[in-house]
Amino acid sequence: MWFLYILRLSDGSLYTGITKDVERRVEQHEEGNGSKYVRSRLPCEIVHVEEMENRSEALKREAEIKRWDKEKKEELVSR
Numbered sequence: 001m002w003f004l005y006i007l008r009l010s011d012g013s014l015y016t017g018i019t020k021d022v023e024r025r026v027e028q029h030e031e032g033n034g035s036k037y038v039r040s041r042l043p044c045e046i047v048h049v050e051e052m053e054n055r056s057e058a059l060k061r062e063a064e065i066k067r068w069d070k071e072k073k074e075e076l077v078s079r
Contacts, residue, residue: 001053
């Protein structure tokens with residue numbers, strides 16, 4: 001099982017990523033061992049998670065969401 005996750009960062013921006021273990025990945029981000037983008041905007045909080053059947057599906061969904069504008073992403077995380 002893979003997961004797509006969206007984090008809200010301290011500057012209000014949203015970060016989208018994929019992982020097999022959401023909790024572990026967020027811990028890595030919070031420890032400064034995640035992405036450079038997140039590291040410079042800590043703290044962060046999980047605002048959305050979707051379960052995917054495989055890595056390929058998760059990557060496709062991540063790419064789709066990353067193409068969206070902020071308004072559309074905000075709509076998704078507010079549901």
